[in-house]
Structures are given as structure tokens and as C-alpha cells.
Amino acid sequence: MSIRPLLKASLVGMLEEKAQALDALQSLGVVHIIPLAAGPQVEWVDDLGVSPERLRLALQYLASCPKKRRQVTETHHFDLAAVVHAVLDKRHRRMQLEEQRDALVKRIKDLRPWGSFELPGEQGLYGQRLWFYLVPNYRMKEVERNGLVWSVVHRDNRHTYIAVISQEEPRPNQMPVPRTHTGSIPLATLELQLHDIEIELELLDGEREADTRWLYLLQRSLAGNADAAERASVGAVTLDHDGVFAIQGWVAADKADELAAFADREGLALILNEPEREELPPTLLDNPPTLAGGEDVVRFYQMPGYRAWDPSRVVFFSFATFFALILSDAGYALIMGMGLLFYWRRMGSSDSGRRLRILGATLAFFSLVYGVLVGSYFGAGPPLPVLADLQLLDVNDFNGMMNLSIFIGAGHLLIANGINAWRLRGRLPALASAGWMLVIVAALLLWQRGTSLAVFTLGGLGLLLVFACSSERKGQDLRTWLLRALDGLLALTGLSSMFGDVLSYLRLFALGLASASLAVTFNQLAQDVASALPGMGVLLEVLILVVGHLLNFVLAVVSGVIHGLRLNLIEFYNWSLSDEGYAFQPFAKREVNPWTT
Template identity: 50%
Template structure:
């Protein structure tokens, strides 16, 4: 659908032009370079990269610089960005940021330790251990005894005193010159330490002050974030340039850059070659070659590329499922949510972050996806009449309720029909990709099995249904193999193909999760509403407060579970069940050789 057609090109130039041409190609950003006889998968320890990094950051590694950038970018408040000047020193700045980060970590660890020590020591009270001379050689030993074992202390022959008791423990102090034997008391000794409670609390207050100071320093350093990002981007660009230099074929007088380029970009590349006095060889991919996959979709549905990219990228000669996955994911998410109120919350959250998401291309993709999810959720929520688990608030919205989510039979039927339609589309697309080959008839046979089986389930089995399925199974046996000839291997492949019957049945039933999760979400919303109402009726005075708390906490929990379920299972039905029947081969991504773009921070 939207897989870009590529051309293989060779750019040939004089050896003295190599570096300048590669630098301009990187600025052009159109080529997916193919290394000529050299390994392009060089890691960050590459010698040329180390030289480049040293020139920009001194003794600081690029990995340290990336960590510094991430640390500053996560700052809660980022200062207005500074411009490059004589005072900007990347090495010194990275060192300061990393020292600040380590201080923040150490102080956080110290704060957590002090909070735990104070919580453990508070039941014993604020005390200081006396000197040994003050007790004439006697010592204090502390024991935290569970209440159900406190009666065992009556049998202890030592001098002891209970100093505190709560709902679980009695806090006992034993006076003895040496530590009592391990079996002398019901529990092991508690270590309280030698520092008093008031001293620990003072240390905690000072730790909070130190943390505030570190955060102030971090915020101050954040004004150099753009400069640091820009410097780091330049280092990465130099690394990619050195890597490309290693990957070109070269002789004493000539060099050759081999790459893939989109057909639409060929005119611009031809102009580039003429401008630099380069020879350009251009051809279409050969049958045995496996070019990278370059997807191109409109901005409004480009997020579909991100949805499929982390799981399975189609091969160059396959088809692009990103648009179909984009819309089917939105539909599945809406069915799982089944509440217009929750969809409205998503829309409100999107409106709040709309401008911020529009600052980057990835943010615009996410924005379009979330808008589609919210729209689909609102439409389906209105059709099922779900508004935070309550009935439609007006008669007009009630008239729009056409689906009863509590009608188990109808909802199960709808889920099965959705699954069959989704898998029919998958097999039809697979059949189209196998056109002009006998193998395509196997995909057609699976389409027949799906449609005829659904018809028989919705009505009743007839001889016509049985005959159609039998014919389809025969086609599966005969046409499941992609090999030519009618030898033994074809029959074995055909019989193995029949084993997909159980997988097909299981995949169709997987779509029942749409109904099950949608019903669970709606039922939880109703349950929280009923629980809140019952509490309000049972407690006339504080009932309103508990009513509000139960609604807020309950619906927040249900909303979170619904969104997580919608994302996970909505993607799962597309990336597993659907892809199993529609995508045969996996490809690799088209990675353009280009300079990094650094977007200035707007604060």
C-alpha cells in the first residue's frame, strides 16, 4: 500500500571529493547506505568515534554526555536556554551534571534510610544510650515482641520493662551485662543503633535542604541543555560520517557510494550528482535482493507505522499494514473501553497536552492516534450508552443507545463476526500478495472456511456448508506449499497446512476478549457507582465524602485498567492474530544517512 519503491544507486567520484560528498549526502538525508565489503555495525568503541568524541568532550565519553542530557531533560523546570558563547565548555558541563546527579542519588538514598530508621525508632521514643559507667556495667537490650507472645515474657528470668505498645507489638527493654542468649526471649534482639531519634530527625531535615539545593543547581544547569544536545548531535553526526567513510568502496583515485533511495527522491539525487560532478548509476532492485522497507503514510495515520514497527516490519515486497492496524486498533480500543465518559477524559487530557505534543513529529503522530482513539471511544460509548457506568443523562442520548453490552449472546456474536471479518481481510491481503501463484488458492481456501463456518454457526449446518468446507480443505492440502511440482514435499506441506485449522479456531475465539474486557470495564464502573450510593445511604453525615472518594478512586482505577487493557489487547489482536494470517516475510527498516535535528527547548 504505502511501501515506497526504491532504487539502488552507485555514486562514483574522485577520491579527493569523498569527505565533502559524504558530508553533503548526510545533509541531504535521502540514502540508506550499503557498506561495500566492510562491516557497518561498528559500536561506540570505534577508534574514529573515540577520536571525534574526545575532540568535543575531552575525557568524557559520549555515553556520559547522553546521560547528562537525559538527566537535564527530566528536570521539572527547565530554564530559558543559553546561546553558544565562549563560556560554554561541554566537558566541564557534563562533569558538573554527572556530579549533581550522583549527589541527588546519594541524598535520595540517605533520605530513604533516615526515614526508615526514624519509623523503626519512633516507637521506642527519643532517648540516648547512657554510658557504661552510669549503669555500672549494665547494658540495654531492645526487643520487639508480638502481642500474642507477650505472655511468654513472664517466664523470662531477666530484668525487663515494657516501654511502649501498639496494636501489633510490645516494645521491651532488657537490662543485662551481656546480651541474653538467643533462646532466652521469644524473639531476636532489635538493633536500635546509638543515634537518638531527635538527631536522626535533624539529619533528615538537613538532607531535605541539601536535596533542594541540588535541585536548584540542576535547574540552573538546565539552561545549557540545548547547547549540550547540539554538541552531542554533532558528535553523533561525525561518528556516522566516519562510519560511512569506512563503508564506501575506494581505490587510489575513485570512491563508490552504494545505497538505496526512494524513487521519488531520485530527481533530487540526480541534481546532487550533477552539482558535485559525480557519476550516478541507478537501477531497480533485483529479484534476489532484499531492499530495506520505507513506509510513507499521511501524517494523520502515520502513528500506525510506530504501532507495527516495534513488532514486525513488512518486507519490501510485502504490503503496509500500518493504516489498517491504525484504524482497527482504534476500533478494538473503543470496544474494550465501552464508555463515553472515559473517552471524554482521554479527549480532555489530549486537549491539555495538544500544543506540547505538536512540538515534534513523533508528538504529532501520538496526537493523531490519541485523537482517533478518543473519537472511536466516544462513538462506541454513545452507541452502548455508557457514561461512567451510568445510564445516558438525556433522552436524546438514550435514543442513540443501540447496543446492549449486557446482552451476552449478541455481544459474543458481534465479537466473533469482528474476528472473522478481520481474519478474512488478512487472508485476502495474503492472497493478493501471492497472486499469479498457485499458493494463493490456499489463502482463498481459508477465506472460504471462515465465511462458511460463520454462516453455519449463525444459521445451521447444511450439506452446502459441508461441501464448501470439504472443497476448501482439499485446496489447502494441494496449494499450501510454495514449491513447484507435485512431489512428496508438497503433500507433506499440505497436510501440515491442515493443522492451522486449530490455530484458526483459536484466533477467532481470541476476539471474544473484546466482549469480555468491555463487559468487565462496564461492570466495574456500575459496581463502583452502586457501592458509593450504598455507602452514602448508610452514612448520612460522612456519606457524601465517602461517596465522592469511592467514585474518584474506583473510576480512576477502572479507567487505568481499561486503558491498559485496550492498548495491550487491541494491539495483540492486530500484531499476533492478524499478522499471523497476513504477513509472511519480515523486513528491515530504511535508515537514512542524515544529520540529527535538534529542536530548541521552549520554556
């Protein structure tokens, strides 16, 4: 649960060796670059005229193909520029055809009630013309008394399709609605055009599937292409002067020896410095692989500042706990676990997938344990006597579950203020965080035990610490003391926020109860239908159970994710983490993962 300390590294070398040094530094992959000059914002392209963006578009287009061919891994038949150009041309053509198809589908749908016809032209009706109107049925009486010559072409439950025969377009006051533009192309011609477009799209689909054989080589080219583009970008922000170049960046303190060895090997001068107080280095989180899933949750909301603390491990376990309380069913936890097992191997193909599958397994395990404790199995009671003995909680016990939710919320905020007090130890705000902890404990005692001298003493001491220690203003003059008092009064306004944040954890009880109640309701509804309709009722019972529990499972999982994160990233962060930082991004070469067929 730490943020790795960083050092500022400055590398200096000869300008003619700059390209070689940057390539070696990128291969090392341990430095977060600090720009020393304003580089030009231009799109980099390789010697063949292929940019990383064009390569990425071609790769995305082929990767989205449902079926993929066997991969070509040898480059002697591979022309990168020709393949990228051809794939992007087909992509552009496909986008055009899809737009035309969508427009034709809508046009045909609008025109079909009018039937397939061809306009005769101005002389085809002896100077008369056809004017088409889509009139709501309830306004047909206005048409009947307009004095025009018209005929009903089609009628549905909402509209009547009318063709008016007139030399001039009817005046606006003669028809209740504006004229409908049917166009001059017959319906049969539009359907033929749609047929041709769909055939061409099928041909493009076949060509895209054939082109997927280049996916591996394109990905490898993208990695090298993007690496070269990044080297060019970094090369533009180095400081070049009098045949010498300088590059600066942040490096993890435990990687300093590795960087020093690199500098000796490349003939570069290296200077390492501690970050200055006014500098804001990037944040490099340090967690074991089994708990690194908490980092992804933290990054999703807010990266802590370099001088803050890493909440990943606390968020990892508290998120799993909150998710379990909201899911509140062992059966749903088993479904979640089986789904995770199904995708377990596929998720292990990447670092992020391996972190997330461990987080998912933790969520399923916590949910299973809590589901057993509340004795809920798809909304029913324990199926076995041994499981009944393990039921210690009742989700329908309103007072007990409310107490549990509030104690969890209070404990979560106690952890937040405790960590904040430890992090700020030696400074006055640490005592203010300790004061908030005393206030929370006093409020819990007041709620459970009632009024007493010890409770008021504890709460008063906490509020006094908050008032006296929330300001770090220095000085002994009257103005400074008044400002300190004002800071203390402003800090005390957080009392209402603290009360609201603790009560916010009641959503754990409310959402858990809602999930359990819906499960019971679907079970009862299925049972009632089966009893009321012998024979056919069994099929309806199964259908209600499957659809109902699937819907409830999805709602419970979505609620668990949203509100489980919310309690961590709003209420918890509010009392423990205020500094926002940015992630450590090493200047490193990309890895190539072979595509599987």
C-alpha cells in the same frame, strides 16, 4: 498501504574528500548505510573531550528539573566542556546524597522506637553491655523465663522492643529472635545528618534550576555532537583502498534522482542496483500523515519485512473499532476527547505527537459513535429523546453482542487472508489463503443457517485448497509428492487455530459488557447511598460517582489499548504477516527544537 521500494546505492570518491562527502551525505539524509568494513567499537569524543553519552546525561538531568530558567541562545558565554563537567558532577553528588538520605530515613525509622540514646561503652555499665531485641508480642513468654536482666523500651501492636543488660551476648537459645543492631550513632545525630543532607539537596536543586538556562545550547550541541559521532562511525565502516573510498546504502527509489544530483555535485561515482533476492533491505513504510499513527502501532510490535506488506492502515481502523467496542460508553469517549483537546497543542510540537494525536482523536470519535449506538452515557441511558432514537444496539443483549463480536473477528481474519492471497497472487499459497476464506464463510453459514449441501461444499472446497496449495515444493518424484501431502496435512492443523482465533474476538463483548456493568453498578451504588443517608448521602454519592467512573474509565482505556492491540498484532498478524524486518534508518543530521521557558 505500501512499503516503499528501495535501491542499493554505491558511492565512490577520493579518500581525501571523504570527510566532506560524509558530511554532505548526512545533510542529504536519504541513505540507510550498509557497513562495508568492520569499524572499531570506540566511544567518540569531540575536541573538548565531550562524548554524546555525557552530553545526553547532562541534558536529561537538567530537562527533568520541574522549573526551568530563561534559555541562553548566544554562545559567547557558553563553555560546553565546563558546563557538562559541572552538571555531571552535581548529578553524581545528588545521587550520592539521595542514597545517603534514603539510608538515613530507613535507619531513623528503625531506631525511633528505641528512643534517642548514646551507648555508654564497655566501662560505662561496669563491664555490662546493652543488647537489643525486637520480639514479637506472642513470643514474650519465652523472654520472661530466660533468666536474663532485661527491660521493655517500647511496645506496639506487633512487637516489643527489649534491651538486655549482660556482659556477654545472650546465647541464641536464650532469646527467641536474633539480636537487633541499632548502631552506635545516636538518633539525634542521625536526624542532624539527615537535616544537613536535605539542605545540601535543596542547594543542588537551586543550582540545577539555574543550570537549566543552558538547555537549548546543550541540545544543539548534542545534535551536532551526535551527528559528528555518527559520521565517525560511518567513516569507520566505509571501504578505503588506494586513495579511494566506497560507501554503500539503501535509498528509496523515488529519491534516486536526488541522490544522483548529490553525487554529481560532490564529484562522486554512483551505482544503483535493484536488491538481490537473497538480500533483506530495511523497511520504509509509506502512509499519509493522517493515518501515520498506524505506523507507530505497527512498529511497537513488529516491523514487517521488506517483501511483506504494510498493515498500518488496517491496524489503524481496526484498533479504533476494537477500542470503541471495549470502552462502550459515549460519556467516557467525551472525557477522552476533552483530555486530548487539552494536550492537542503540546502534542503538535513533534512528528510522533502529531501522529499520535490523530490516532487518539480517531479512537475518541469511534468510541463516541459506538457509545451513542449502544445508548450508554456514564452507565445511564440516553439523556435526550434524539439520542434515544440513535440507540440501535443493546450491550446487555448477550446473543446479539456475541454475534457481533464473532462476525467482527471473522471479518478481520477474512481481510487478513484476502490481503495475503492478493500479495501472493500467482503462487500456490495464494489459493491456500483463499481456501481459509472459504472455510471461514462456510463456518459462519453453518453457525447461522445450519447444515446444507452448499455449506459443506464450500467448506470442503476450502479445506481442499488448503491441503493442496500450502506447499511450494518442486519436483515430480514420489518423495516430493509425499512431502507435499505432509505439508498439506500440517496446514490443515491450522483449523483449530482459526476457530480459536475467531472466538478470541469474544473478548470485545466480554470487556465491553464488564465496562458497562461497572458503570451501572457505580450509579446504582451511589443512588442507594444517597437514599439511605439523607444529607450526607449526597456528598458520598458524588464521591462514589467520581471515583467509581474514574476507575472504570482507566480500566476500560487500559483494556482497550491492550486487547485492541492484541487482536491486531497476534490474531490478525498470524494470518497475514509472517516476515519480520527492520526499520529504515537514514544517515541524517538531527533537528534542534528550541526549549520553551
